[in-house]
Amino acid sequence: MAIRDIKIxxxxxxxxxxxxxxxxxxxxxxxxxxxxRILAARPYANxxxxxxxxLKKKNVASRHIxxxxxxxxxxxxxxxxxxxxxxxxxxxxxxxxxxxxxxxxNPNTDIVCVGRKGYDSLRKRTDRVIEHYVGIxxxxxxxxxxxxADHVLDLYLHHDYARIKVLYNEFKSAIQQNIIIKTVLPVxxxxxxxxxxxxxxxxxxxDTVIEELGxxxxxxxxxxxxxxxxxxxxxARMTAMDSATDNATxxxxxxxxxxxxxRQAAITTEIIEIASGADAINQ
Amino acid sequence: xxxxxxxxxxxxxxxxxxxxxxxIVPGIEGDFGVLPGHTPFITRLRPGxxxxxxxxVETRWAIHDGFVTVEADxxxxxxxxxxxxxxxxxxxxxxxxxxxxxxxxxxxxDTDFRRAExxxxxxxxxxxxxxxxxxx
Numbered sequence: 001m002a003i004r005d006i007k008i009x010x011x012x013x014x015x016x017x018x019x020x021x022x023x024x025x026x027x028x029x030x031x032x033x034x035x036x037r038i039l040a041a042r043p044y045a046n047x048x049x050x051x052x053x054x055l056k057k058k059n060v061a062s063r064h065i066x067x068x069x070x071x072x073x074x075x076x077x078x079x080x081x082x083x084x085x086x087x088x089x090x091x092x093x094x095x096x097x098x099x100x101x102x103x104x105x106n107p108n109t110d111i112v113c114v115g116r117k118g119y120d121s122l123r124k125r126t127d128r129v130i131e132h133y134v135g136i137x138x139x140x141x142x143x144x145x146x147x148x149a150d151h152v153l154d155l156y157l158h159h160d161y162a163r164i165k166v167l168y169n170e171f172k173s174a175i176q177q178n179i180i181i182k183t184v185l186p187v188x189x190x191x192x193x194x195x196x197x198x199x200x201x202x203x204x205x206x207d208t209v210i211e212e213l214g215x216x217x218x219x220x221x222x223x224x225x226x227x228x229x230x231x232x233x234x235x236a237r238m239t240a241m242d243s244a245t246d247n248a249t250x251x252x253x254x255x256x257x258x259x260x261x262x263r264q265a266a267i268t269t270e271i272i273e274i275a276s277g278a279d280a281i282n283q
Numbered sequence: 284x285x286x287x288x289x290x291x292x293x294x295x296x297x298x299x300x301x302x303x304x305x306x307i308v309p310g311i312e313g314d315f316g317v318l319p320g321h322t323p324f325i326t327r328l329r330p331g332x333x334x335x336x337x338x339x340v341e342t343r344w345a346i347h348d349g350f351v352t353v354e355a356d357x358x359x360x361x362x363x364x365x366x367x368x369x370x371x372x373x374x375x376x377x378x379x380x381x382x383x384x385x386x387x388x389x390x391x392x393d394t395d396f397r398r399a400e401x402x403x404x405x406x407x408x409x410x411x412x413x414x415x416x417x418x419x
Contacts, residue, residue: 040296047361048290051325051350076328142294142363198354203312203326212327213350223294 004267006259010252017248023087026240027234030175032176034231037140038171039225045220052217054200055210064207065157066214069186074162076109077155078102079148079184081168081229082118084137088237091169092117094179099167102181103128110161114148114226137230142223149222153215156185168225169232175239177232184221187214285319289335291344291365299335299344301404306355306358307334308351309408323354328362330404333414343368345412347405364405368412376413380406 001009007261056067080099082092096118103109103126113119113132133150136144156164162183201217202209289306292353307316308382309331330347383403 037295039293040391043290044292044299044361047352048350049350051361077359146363198323200321200352201324203310203324209325209327209350216349216361216363220294 001258001260003259003262006255006262008146010255010259013248013251015254017252019243020241020248024238024245027238027241031231033233034140034227034234038224038227038231041220041224045224048213048217048220049189052187052210054211055213056189058206060112064210064214066185066187066211066218069188072162074160076106077112077152077161078109078166078181079112079114079152079164079166079168080118080122081166081225081267082113082115083229084116084135086117087240088233089240091177091233091236092121095167095169096121098179098181100125102167103169104196109138112148112155114228136226137233140226140230145223145226146219147248149219150225152185152222153218161185166222169231169236171228171231172236173233177236182225184218184225187217189217189223287317287321289318289360290358291333291346291360291362293361293365294363298367301335301337302342303335303337305336307332307336308353308358308360309311309333309346310351317353317358319356321353321355323352325350325352326361330408331399332408333360336413345371345405345408345413347401348409366409366412371385371409373410373413376409380410 052067078099080095082095087093092115098119099111099122103111109128110130111122111126111128113122113129114136116134119129119132119134123132133148136148152164155161163183165181165183166181167181170180172178286302286304287306288302289299290297297372303314305318307314309329311327311329328346328351330345333346335342337345345364345366345368346360346362347364349360352359352361355404379402383406385398386399387403409414
């Protein structure tokens with residue numbers, strides 16, 4: 001390769017490195033924001049969970065469809081949560097692969113896609129997608145995830161789905177994401193022993209409270225899932241961009257070495273030419 | 284006089300954690316005032332105004348959609364929307380009020396009544412929380 005060409009390559013790799021490095025920083029700050037929001041949602045979610053557990057323990061007899069977890073026959077609904085954007089390692093592909101294998105195992109499954117990447121890919125590979133939400137992660141607000149939750153609730157209550165599951169990336173740490181499937185309906189309170197020991201009076205009555213509570217728990221579950229997925233996405237992007245930046249640095253090193261060798265070779269050739277020219281004159 | 288603790292939690296975070304002399308909560312069966320030593324009970328909220336009274340200072344919040352847990356010395360509210368009266372855009376609330384009323388009046392087959400009604404309630408609650416700040 002000519003010296004000039006190498007120079008051009010080096011400059012272009014440097015540009016790429018600048019971009020990946022900037023993306024890494026942006027992902028890191030988005031990640032922090034998502035993490036703070038996960039923490040902020042906790043008091044509210046725990047409050048509802050404790051209420052639910054207390055009620056469940058108290059009147060096991062009056063079961064509501066939102067809470068009834070005895071196995072039932074019927075269709076499955078899988079909510080597939082991916083990102084809206086790419087460049088985040090295997091974040092999206094992992095989910096899509098898992099979704100396809102889930103459909104193969106459970107042929108009677110309908111799909112709701114959240115996130116552009118999952119929708120773009122799954123609608124080509126299966127005809128099971130009945131609804132999709134795109135662009136939620138650009139501007140994360142509670143009411144947006146509530147819309148998704150309300151739609152899913154409506155499907156559960158008025159169309160005979162036995163269960164509603166969500167497939168998403170659980171946020172473990174900035175460098176680790178786990179793909180998990182969580183059952184959101186029927187509503188299951190978190191495993192914990194915290195039950196309120198106070199004997200409350202319920203207004204208007206326990207059944208009305210439990211029905212409304214089921215919906216609200218579902219809303220906040222969905223919100224938490226969206227937040228986790230978005231945190232995981234940013235974490236995955238951060239890792240991917242970090243290794244891209246490292247690769248670029250490595251490549252620049254190798255190219256610079258090659259550039260210097262070529263330069264040295266050119267100089268050596270020139271000196272030899274001059275020296276032999278001078279020799280010829282002297283003789 | 285002993286005080287009563289109030290905590291208001293939203294999915295986006297805890298918005299109030301303070302002590303007051305008295306708290307007035309919009310329950311589904313009507314507004315009720317809570318003083319220390321109240322009977323423990325749980326009720327749904329309706330869109331309305333949460334009034335917190337401390338000495339003579341009143342703070343008002345428009346709250347919608349949630350639950351309140353009352354214990355002897357504590358009021359815990361979990362709701363999806365809570366806005367302090369100072370932060371509410373009166374103009375927008377009035378617009379929403381008009382819109383919702385119109386939607387309920389002009390009956391069309393595809394009108395989602397439950398939604399329109401909820402929207403109306405919300406607008407009324409927002410406007411209500413502003414009321415004594417500046418008469419509308």
